[in-house]
Amino acid sequence: MLENDKERALNAPHAQELLHNIPKEQGDQLIQCFLGNDLESTNFVQLRNYFLQNSDFLSIAFANRTSSIPFDWPYKKKKVQKPIDKYLFISDTGQQIYQRFKAVKKEIARLIRQEYNGRFLYLDNLASGVGHDVIDLLVENPDLEGKVHIRNIDIDKVAIQLGQERTHNLGLSEHISFHRINIHKYKPVDADIVSLIGFLCPMNTVKSKKVIQYLASNMKEGSVLVYSTALTTMLADPFVDYILKMIGWKMDHKTPEESGRLLEGCPMMLDYQFFDEPHRQHCMTVCRKIRESS
């Protein structure tokens, strides 16, 4: 990271607004820690405590680093009051999380229509969290009701409970179910479409490949897998990246080509990729299971 990239990030209007809206002592500490990439000194720990006490998003995400619940704010456009939360959600990184959510909903709905040929489909939404994307998808596309059953698979019982409640309240329980299962043990053998969004983002290439290989070997021929990865473009704002690193959110940033190459060695054929426009901080790769060579 070049020093002038960091200076530019600090001088951006939203970053300046954040620094203006927190006490000067913490603002100075933040600048110092950010410029020194400090993630361990006593100064840093004090700063992190301040951030955890003054951000709903960071405190929840820090308590459970893999939780999907913090995403409820951008997905459901919940009102935020605190300056740190406001900053995170107004940043490109925060906005692009919502753009990914929108892009995934749209593309999965299109895929269901594409794959439906009169035979009922199964969509496995792995590491689903609350499953807002697939719930919204059925609400926004009532013509898909009865064409697909969506199984949300996650290990977080809070997320599952919230998803079940929302689904029940919308009268969609017949079409959307929730299952508390570790995805490393789940075999989507009868799924027509498998989605894996927001799960591989922190994983390096070796770990991501293992997950995809496991899924690929347990999917049926012809079925479709959609997986997302975090892109190098996310680093355009190193200040937000630093604030997320404060709570242990470290992404493995890849290029779209690297994301596509995660399929190498798998019985999968790359179909296409789509992105969270306009800034493209996430890459969604769509691929299809092919016959395994014996």
Ligand SMILES: C[S@@+](CC[C@H](N)C(=O)[O-])C[C@H]1O[C@@H](n2cnc3c(N)ncnc32)[C@H](O)[C@@H]1O
């Ligand atoms: C960042 S969230 C993504 C949620 C959702 N797919 C989305 O796009 O917003 C990651 C999810 O993975 C789940 N998760 C983490 N490890 C898991 C595992 N081994 N098996 C199943 N779910 C897991 C977490 O509970 C969390 O809900």
